[in-house]
Amino acid sequence: MSESAELERAYRRLVAFYPRSFRRENEEEIVTVLLATAPDGQRRPGIAESIDLIRGAARMRMSLSRTPHTVLNAVRLMYLGAVAELGVLIVLWLTEGSIRAAVAHQYPMLTAAQVGQLNTVFTVDLAVGAAVVPLWLLMAWGNSKGSQLARLAAIVCFALSTAGMVTDAVTGSPQFAPAAFTAAGVVWLIGLAAIVNLFRKQSMAYYERQAAL
Amino acid sequence: MQEATFLILTALADGTQHGYGIISEVTKISGNRVRLRAGTLYTALDRLRADGLIDVDREEVVDNRLRRYYRLTPTGTTRLAAEAERLQANATAALTRLNPSLGMI
Numbered sequence: 001m002s003e004s005a006e007l008e009r010a011y012r013r014l015v016a017f018y019p020r021s022f023r024r025e026n027e028e029e030i031v032t033v034l035l036a037t038a039p040d041g042q043r044r045p046g047i048a049e050s051i052d053l054i055r056g057a058a059r060m061r062m063s064l065s066r067t068p069h070t071v072l073n074a075v076r077l078m079y080l081g082a083v084a085e086l087g088v089l090i091v092l093w094l095t096e097g098s099i100r101a102a103v104a105h106q107y108p109m110l111t112a113a114q115v116g117q118l119n120t121v122f123t124v125d126l127a128v129g130a131a132v133v134p135l136w137l138l139m140a141w142g143n144s145k146g147s148q149l150a151r152l153a154a155i156v157c158f159a160l161s162t163a164g165m166v167t168d169a170v171t172g173s174p175q176f177a178p179a180a181f182t183a184a185g186v187v188w189l190i191g192l193a194a195i196v197n198l199f200r201k202q203s204m205a206y207y208e209r210q211a212a213l
Numbered sequence: 214m215q216e217a218t219f220l221i222l223t224a225l226a227d228g229t230q231h232g233y234g235i236i237s238e239v240t241k242i243s244g245n246r247v248r249l250r251a252g253t254l255y256t257a258l259d260r261l262r263a264d265g266l267i268d269v270d271r272e273e274v275v276d277n278r279l280r281r282y283y284r285l286t287p288t289g290t291t292r293l294a295a296e297a298e299r300l301q302a303n304a305t306a307a308l309t310r311l312n313p314s315l316g317m318i
Contacts, residue, residue, distance in 0.1 A: 026255055029279050052251070052252035
């Protein structure tokens with residue numbers, strides 16, 4: 001075996017300490033640089049060089065679990081979303097009387113069946129809102145761990161929230177329940193900001209690396 | 214910002230560099246004081262890419278060996294400029310305070 005082949009094998013043994021996902025992308029390049037910086041005739045890696053590679057591998061393994069600030073921003077926004085969703089529930093609960101009055105004013109001839117439908121709408125809105133609060137918290141927790149499932153859940157929830165906002169706008173929520181509609185709009189904007197952060201380049205790389213670990 | 218990080222970003226400030234090129238540039242910029250080793254360099258490059266300060270510009274194969282060229286991102290340029298200004302301000306403050314005493318020697 002030639003000196004350079006022997007040295008390359010020794011370098012590759014040291015680079016093997018790095019995480020697989022990192023090696024897959026960088027091993028050839030690191031070995032190239034190591035060989036380029038090695039003095040002529042060197043057969044084995046020096047002690048300082050070996051320590052540097054092992055230390056680099058240890059740091060790399062630790063840094064792979066480091067969450068980038070874009071994901072942290074998204075997670076913080078999701079916690080804020082949970083609080084804001086709670087705010088929507090409170091606004092809806094507090095303004096229920098004025099919403100009913102606005103509907104009654106617009107449609108004075110409501111039948112008992114239609115009043116029943118209105119009651120159902122209130123109940124469903126409050127139930128969905130109450131279910132969404134823990135969902136925000138669950139998504140925040142999952143995304144902080146780099147879970148692809150949690151990111152997918154955030155995307156699906158945002159799509160549903162967008163559809164809900166459009167439906168509410170079309171069915172007259174801004175007219176009958178302006179406060180609740182505005183509060184829901186704030187929640188939607190928080191969701192939008194969280195989604196934008198989840199799709200930033202650093203976030204994408206983080207989820208890919210977490211999946212490869 | 215650590216000195217090695219600052220020097221790596223500085224090495225990329227006026228154009229793309231591959232790994233070996235960055236090591237050579239850092240040695241030159243620091244006046245032979247800092248000699249980056251491969252382990253330190255690639256740990257730093259990985260972190261800088263994750264933070265969006267640098268990115269891969271292109272890859273080439275030379276003599277059957279991979280060469281990956283890195284470049285500063287706009288965020289990296291801004292961060293480097295801010296750090297350079299901070300260091301310059303600190304150095305100016307230090308020299309300003311030292312000069313009167315130096316003048317007395």
